[in-house]
Amino acid sequence: MMADLDYYELLEVERTADDKTIKTSYRRLAMQCHPDKNPGCADSEAKFKAISEAYDCLKDPQKRAAYDRYGKAAFEQGGFGGGRGGPQGFEGFSDIFENIFGEFMGGRGGGGRQSVRRGADLRYDMEITLEEAFAGKQASITVDVAVQCDTCHGAGAKPGTSAKTCGTCGGHGKVRSQQGFFMVERACPACHGAGQVISDPCVDCHGEGRVERTKTLDVRIPAGVDEGTRIRLTGEGEAGAQGAPPGDLYIFLHIKAHELFERDGTTLFARAPISFTTAALGGAIEVPGLDRKVHEIRIPSGIQSGKQIRQRGAGMPVLNGRGHGDLVIQIDVETPTRLTAKQKELLEQFRETETGEECPQSSGFFSRLKGMFGD
Template sequence: MAKRDYYDVLGLQKGAAADEIKKAYRSKAKELHPDRNSDNPKAEDQFKEVNEAYEVLKDAEKKAAYDRFGHAAFEGGMGQRPGGGGAGGQGDFASAFSDVFDDLFGDFMGGRQPGGRQRATRGADLRYNMRITLEEAYSGLQKSIKVPTAVTCTKCEGSGAEGGGEPTTCPTCAGMGKVRAQQGFFTVERTCPTCSGMGQIIKNPCSVCHGQGRVERDRALSVNIPAGVETGTRIRLGGEGEAGMRGGPSGDLYIFIEVAKHDIFEREGNNLFCRVPVSMATAALSGDIEVPTIDGGRSRVKIPEGSQSGRQMRLRSKGMPALRGGGHGDMFIEMAVETPVNLTGRQKELLREFEDLSEENNPESEGFFRSVKNFWDSMKG
């Protein structure tokens, strides 16, 4: 039986545009899909006929041949694409079905552009680890860094071709970036070995970038680090990553902050903790001490009489600034009552005398040893 005209199969006028062909195919494929026409024994043949027609008319070269010669253009193997089947075999059914999937989902998945030409490749994102001091994290800073990256080649302006010429369509895959091989009923699709999936080749590569459209170079950047950052803070610089391939958009640069450990202050969120040694006499009798603050200033703190090690006192708003505004955290002074060492004979004598007079001045010791005595008594029982 003679084949029907491909335009009639899709319900189109001869010479229809590519978008009309695609739209008609989607409609027909949905209407005649065998899964939706289980009661129609002819549905599968009609569905294959629609796919065969679309396989030819969607391709500019095949469509031009068909418009001129009709079905005769594909008799005896004419019109076959590298790595694909003829215009009526099993390869065309799988190919057309794959192509409509690409048409429907290609934009979402980052696939091919209309006409089979692949999009320029976006550059890779880069990571830069930056170590700063706690003081720098408190005040914020502007810092110059050098990032090894791929930048757009200035000689070819990112095209990859000598003299800024345009790449040409890959003859192996016809610009698809992929080749298909028939294995029985199945069609296997692989990345084109000639163009490495780009869909284009450069006949006269740039002498500087060798056809890549970009070159490796250290890039100097000035980075603003806001006040209040902490270890793990990530700063994104859009478009400052690697340059894209063949004029594609650049990736992003991510700066990961690490705040170095401080000799005096320990940070927890926006609060700071400072452990301050206090003499035994000051802790017992009260007194004033001077403590540093992260902004480089000083604060006087009164030690209450009878203070013990571990006691904390708060200095409000003397901590770290909030990263996105909202004031400052607090600073906590933690006392460490210090036992004197290297005592003179006279000091030892005074301490022994003090010890003899201090039987009722150590409530914590009394409470502890009372608990110990009760424990031992219970063990004996």
């Protein structure tokens, strides 16, 4: 019979033919045996139906892959037609697709109970000081979390009893229903995807396999952490239901604002006001660092406000690495506001000796103004 022929033979193409070749051959054959061109010819009508069926399969990459491996058995009974248990033990097209692509797509292969989902991951926000971020620290945190039930050891069933295979899904954890041309697969409503039901639940966890507890955990915060750094505590999240593995706990770090330093990566920034005499004559200032050392910053004579001086290696440590960043000091020249009579007298004497060359920027500015508007 025409319907029993191989799809590739029906379309007169090789099994290695590409999509374009298959489409071209189908159109040619369809025009030749279309019922409108062959009125009353039963053979032409049968061939037209057969090549249409073949093309409908081979034009779809997923259907073609299943056909290449299993032939028409991929679409019989458990495939696109009806119940479970196809002629060769297949469980429908979705199972066949998982057989072919499961290891790449995370499928479950040839079927069976749905894998139990691990517990949920948790988030904990922790605020630390910049000094603690610099040096690192050991901290203890307290979290309320679902942990494995000690009474039933996570099984969910009363001690001495056990869960039974779900009668609705047969232990697969999934049920299927026909919706038009497609089979729709969803979690079993009776066992919620577990594949098992507990008729005699544990009195402490009520069948969940987990209970709420307050837990204290020790956390090591490494030196050099920054705002938003995430620390993962494996297996310290929510316990999974009915013995499933736990999730993880993620600690997100937040750095408190510092009264002296600002941070950009491993670089620390600070502003240092200096007297106008130090700015004019030069000198040194002492700045305490986060490393608990006093850093001497040399001030060159004639320094201006806004000038930055870099102290190598006095910044934040490199996270999980070696070395430190830099400490950058921005100079702010402060004009005195409370002068004694003697200081005013000395400044007046200094002003009388000024020639304009002492402050070339200001003298140059006023000279340009004079050039623009005249004397």
